[in-house]
Amino acid sequence: MKTAFIFAGQGAQYKGMGKELYDNFACAKEVFDKADEALGFSIKDICFVDEEAKLNKTEFTQPAILTMSIAAMKVLEEKGIMPDYAAGLSLGEYSADVCSGVFDFQDAVRLVRKRGRFMTEAVPEGKGAMYAIIGLDRETVIKACEEGRKFGYVSPANFNAPGQIVIAGEAEAVEKTAAILKERKAKMTVKLKVSGPFHTALLKPAADKLALELEKININDMRIPVITNVTGMPIEKTEDISDTLVKQVMNPVKWEDTVRYLYENGVDTFIEVGPGKTLSGFVKRTVKGVKIFNVEDIKSLERTLGDIKK
Numbered sequence: 001m002k003t004a005f006i007f008a009g010q011g012a013q014y015k016g017m018g019k020e021l022y023d024n025f026a027c028a029k030e031v032f033d034k035a036d037e038a039l040g041f042s043i044k045d046i047c048f049v050d051e052e053a054k055l056n057k058t059e060f061t062q063p064a065i066l067t068m069s070i071a072a073m074k075v076l077e078e079k080g081i082m083p084d085y086a087a088g089l090s091l092g093e094y095s096a097d098v099c100s101g102v103f104d105f106q107d108a109v110r111l112v113r114k115r116g117r118f119m120t121e122a123v124p125e126g127k128g129a130m131y132a133i134i135g136l137d138r139e140t141v142i143k144a145c146e147e148g149r150k151f152g153y154v155s156p157a158n159f160n161a162p163g164q165i166v167i168a169g170e171a172e173a174v175e176k177t178a179a180i181l182k183e184r185k186a187k188m189t190v191k192l193k194v195s196g197p198f199h200t201a202l203l204k205p206a207a208d209k210l211a212l213e214l215e216k217i218n219i220n221d222m223r224i225p226v227i228t229n230v231t232g233m234p235i236e237k238t239e240d241i242s243d244t245l246v247k248q249v250m251n252p253v254k255w256e257d258t259v260r261y262l263y264e265n266g267v268d269t270f271i272e273v274g275p276g277k278t279l280s281g282f283v284k285r286t287v288k289g290v291k292i293f294n295v296e297d298i299k300s301l302e303r304t305l306g307d308i309k310k
Contacts, residue, residue: 003081003269004227004262006283007069007088007095009253010062011194012276013055018068019048020297027078028071031105035067038106039113043067058195059116062091063109069095069274070105072295076273079305085267087227087258089279090158090199091115093248099273101223102241114213118206119249120195128197130157130168131178135187141165144184148177157199158253161285163187166253168197199253207249214242232257255279256286263287271295271304 021028022044035043046054047064054060069092086096091112098108133141141156145167148154152173158166167177174197178189197203219241225234230247232254259282262270272279272294280292293304 001268002084002266003271004085004087004267005073005076005083005096005099005271005273006279007073007086007092007099008065008272008274008276008279009088009090009092010058010065010198011192012274012278013061013065014275015048015050015055017047017064017275017296018071021068021071021075021301022048024298025071025075025078027074031071031074032067034106035063035109038109039063043109057116058120059113062112062116065091065275066095066098066109066112068296070098072273072301073099075301076271076295076304079301081271081305081308083224083271085225085227085262085265087262088229089160089255089282090229090248090253092274092279093226093229093245095274096226097241097245099224100226101220102226102238103217103219107217111213111217115206115210115249118209119198119203122203122206123196125195127171128169128200128202129171129174130166130192130194130197131174132188132190132192133165133167133178133181133186134190135163136165136181136184137163138165140184141167141181144177144180145169147180148173151176153197153200153202155200156252157197159256160253161256161259161282164282164285166192168200169202170197199249199251201250203250207246210249211242211246214245227258227261229253229255229258232261234261255282259283259286263290269293269308 088096152170154169154173157168
């Protein structure tokens with residue numbers, strides 16, 4: 001049996017996430033405390049209470065999800081559950097890097113806060129948009145984006161699962177491309193509640209700033225392979241990690257390819273670590289005959305441990 005830990009990306013956050021783990025496991029509490037120390041403010045308050053509505057602001061969302069995900073990972077490790085591979089959707093790739101030992105957690109949590117701020121600053125609020133396109137194949141979506149470029153910049157941003165693709169770019173171009181895809185029998189086109197056109201060339205200013213920050217951070221050898229969103233394949237060498245994360249900001253997320261790679265290389269157990277079950281749904285749509293679990297609270301932890309140890 002081979003196991004992959006898969007880590008949630010932005011959008012999975014919810015008020016109260018991680019509190020049960022914090023209250024019941026010293027290893028999870030330590031992660032939240034280290035995040036507070038590294039950031040200089042209380043990520044606990046943002047995750048557990050969120051009185052100032054910061055949880056959905058990208059520069060706070062990203063460190064919050066990373067912290068909660070690593071807290072859940074530490075609990076799993078304490079229970080003796082260790083992965084053979086790590087992967088994460090978009091922001092989740094940073095959790096995968098921490099899991100693999102690439103980054104010290106405190107370095108990573110500071111880095112993703114800056115990443116979130118850089119991404120927000122790259123395209124002014126309201127100038128960009130993202131739409132989920134349900135029920136069409138890659139070729140149809142790619143061709144429609146090529147046609148939609150007469151209205152402005154638009155491109156695929158996430159290949160999440162068969163029939164679940166996200167497009168992004170300048171607002172008018174994205175909206176008109178979504179309309180084209182609706183005419184081409186998309187089951188649904190859903191505008192996403194995000195602050196910018198993530199994973200497109202419009203995020204190059206953010207990628208450039210991120211590159212400078214990555215130069216300041218110590219990068220360690222991988223203990224286990226990390227499958228990157230950029231290619232859907234393992235990162236080959238430690239020295240490729242920074243370049244991969246820079247490219248990841250402005251290139252499509254190849255999550256379907258990531259899941260297929262893991263499956264084809266013997267992974268039969270996927271554990272979604274962190275808030276929500278979105279990735280579990282993507283795995284279910286992409287490959288068959290695998291075990292899929294998630295760990296975000298006491299109930300999901302107990303269910304996962306019970307089933308794995310059968």
